[in-house]
Each structure stands twice: as structure tokens, then as C-alpha cells.
Amino acid sequence: MSIKALLSPEVKAFLKRHDIPLAAVFNATDMKRAGYGPAMKAGGHLVAVGVSTCQNGHALRTRHGKCVICSPATLSFSRRYEAPGEVYLAYSEMGSLYKVGITNNIANRVEQLNAQGTGGYYDWVLLAIRLCAAAGEVENHAHTLLSPYAVREPHAGRQGSSREIFRCSDDVALDAYRRATVDDHPKASKRARVASLPLTERTREMLIDGGVRTLSDLLDLTEAEFQFHRYLSGNAKREIAAYLKMEGRSFRKVLPVTEVQPSAPK
Numbered sequence: 212m213s214i215k216a217l218l219s220p221e222v223k224a225f226l227k228r229h230d231i232p233l234a235a236v237f238n239a240t241d242m243k244r245a246g247y248g249p250a251m252k253a254g255g256h257l258v259a260v261g262v263s264t265c266q267n268g269h270a271l272r273t274r275h276g277k278c279v280i281c282s283p284a285t286l287s288f289s290r291r292y293e294a295p296g297e298v299y300l301a302y303s304e305m306g307s308l309y310k311v312g313i314t315n316n317i318a319n320r321v322e323q324l325n326a327q328g329t330g331g332y333y334d335w336v337l338l339a340i341r342l343c344a345a346a347g348e349v350e351n352h353a354h355t356l357l358s359p360y361a362v363r364e365p366h367a368g369r370q371g372s373s374r375e376i377f378r379c380s381d382d383v384a385l386d387a388y389r390r391a392t393v394d395d396h397p398k399a400s401k402r403a404r405v406a407s408l409p410l411t412e413r414t415r416e417m418l419i420d421g422g423v424r425t426l427s428d429l430l431d432l433t434e435a436e437f438q439f440h441r442y443l444s445g446n447a448k449r450e451i452a453a454y455l456k457m458e459g460r461s462f463r464k465v466l467p468v469t470e471v472q473p474s475a476p477k
Contacts, residue, residue: 214233214236214238214260215233217238217260217261217270218260219270221269222260222269222270222280225271226258229283229286231257235255235256235257235258236256236257236258236260237254237256237258237259237274238259238260238261239251239259239260239261239262239272240261242262244262244272244276247259248274249274251274252274255293256274257273257286257289257293258271258272258273258286259271259272259273259274265278265280265281267280267281269281273285273286274289275289292347292348292351293347293348294345294347295342295343295344296313296314296342296343296346297313297314297315297340297341297342297346298313298340298341298343298350298392299312299320299337299339299340300338300339300340300384300385300388301336301337302335302338302449303329303334303335303336304334305333306330306331306332306334306378307378308330308332308377309338309376309378309379309384310329310330310335310376310377311350311353311354311357311375311377311387311388312350313350317337317340317411318412318413321336321337330362330376336449336450337411337446338385338450338453339388339450339453339457340409340410340411341409342409349391349392350391352391353387353391353392356387356390356391357379357383357387360377360378360379360383361376361377362377362378385453385456388457389457389458400426401425401426401430402426403425403426404424404425404426405418405423405424405425405426406419408426408454409454410450410451410454411447411450413447414443414446414447414450414451417442417444417447418443418447418451420442421440421441421442421443426460429451429455430455430460430461430462430463431463432462433462433463436462437451437462
């Protein structure tokens with residue numbers, strides 16, 4: 212049976228009201244959620260028809276099996292979960308805290324974190340940011356990996372546990388962020404231009420102003436040259452170091468100088 216034949220007047224009205232195209236509707240006839248869920252994810256479908264009815268008689272569900280007519284908020288969540296966005300990793304040195312979240316305006320987001328005193332601290336800086344095809348899914352994966360380190364701190368003006376704030380070591384936070392984003396963001400080629408790297412715009416500008424145009428240029432610096440680079444701020448250096456660590460990259464090694472003893476006269 213075609214998808215159109217499965218659409219009741221109520222479902223048609225719902226799809227029109229929420230601007231859901233027919234291409235985003237999955238035909239789950241004779242399928243259980245364990246089957247249509249992964250298929251919807253792979254195909255980028257928002258809702259499924261041909262499913263079992265809910266207690267109110269509706270037959271329109273998300274890939275997680277939720278009735279979107281009874282709970283339209285689940286549709287907004289699904290859209291956010293699967294929509295592209297920037298997934299960031301922020302750090303508070305005073306609190307030894309890390310935060311993983313989603314934003315479409317990283318400069319405003321960092322200002323907001325500090326204005327709100329997120330976690331009870333006001334010194335948040337950005338460590339890493341990546342544009343991901345399914346930002347909500349990547350964010351959720353990172354939160355799951357870091358869940359043993361979740362802390363109860365004041366969050367956005369209220370006391371309570373936040374799924375986005377964690378207290379752990381640098382290695383744990385960076386490894387979780389890398390693991391969550393690696394499938395969505397492949398390793399950059401050494402020929403990649405700095406302007407295309409997943410760094411903040413200000414950091415990219417600093418690198419370019421300092422004559423660093425490609426990833427190869429950056430990797431050609433020694434650790435000392437990088438640390439004393441006059442165009443880079445402290446926050447920029449921390450962000451770049453975190454990015455290179457996640458990518459498994461390192462600066463150029465300086466070979467030790469070996470003194471050559473003159474040969475004895477014959």
C-alpha cells in the first residue's frame with residue numbers, strides 16, 4: 212500500500228500544519244519499531260505511517276515509537292536531534308568543568324555561558340567546535356560517554372543536575388568529544404586550509420594573520436614556536452592544542468643536535 216493511501220485526513224492535516232513533506236514520511240507497514248527505527252534514521256525520515264495506533268487511535272510515530280499527534284514536542288526534539296549544528300566543548304578552569312552543547316552562534320553562546328554563571332563559574336572558554344550533520348545525536352553520544360562524570364552544579368540560574376556539565380580529566384573530556392564526533396567529521400587532510408578547520412572564526416583569523424594558511428603550515432611549527440606565537444591568544448592556543456590532540460596530530464619535532472667529533476689525524 213502506498214504512503215498516500217495510509218494517510219488519514221487527520222494525519223494529512225498534521226503533516227501540512229507542521230510542514231512535513233511526504234518524502235519525510237516512512238511506510239512502516241508490517242514492521243516493528245526495532246525494524247523501522249533504524250531504517251528511518253538511515254533514510255532521514257521524521258515520521259512513520261502504517262504503525263500501530265496509540266491509545267488515542269493515532270497512527271503516526273517518530274522512529275523512537277512516540278506518537279507525534281499526542282505529543283508534537285517529540286517532533287521538535289526529533290528535528291533538533293537530527294538537524295545540522297555546531298557541537299562545542301567548553302571548559303571552566305576555576306571549576307575544572309567541561310560542557311558539551313549545541314549552538315548556531317558560538318560567540319554568543321560562550322558569552323551566554325559566562326553571563327549565566329553556568330555551573331557557578333564565569334570563566335568559560337571554548338576548546339573545540341565542529342559542524343555536525345546530526346548535531347543532537349552527536350551531542351547525546353558525548354553526554355552518554357561522559358555521564359559517569361556529570362555533576363550537580365547551579366545551571367542557568369538554578370540548582371540541580373545538568374546532563375551537559377562534567378568534571379573529569381582533560382583526556383577523558385577530549386576523548387569523549389572526539390569519539391562522539393569522529394564519524395560525523397572525518398580527519399582533515401594536511402592540505403586543508405585553516406579557514407575550513409573546525410575552529411572558532413577568531414582563532415582562524417589569528418592563524419591566518421600569523422601566516423598560517425593550511426593545516427600543514429600549523430603542523431610545521433615546533434611546540435616552542437607555537438607557544439610563543441605572537442599572533443595567538445592563550446584561549447586560541449588552548450583551542451588549537453585540543454583540536455590537534457583530538458585529531459591525533461602533533462607539531463614538528465626538533466631533532467637533538469649531535470656534536471660531530473673531528474676525526475683524529477692520520
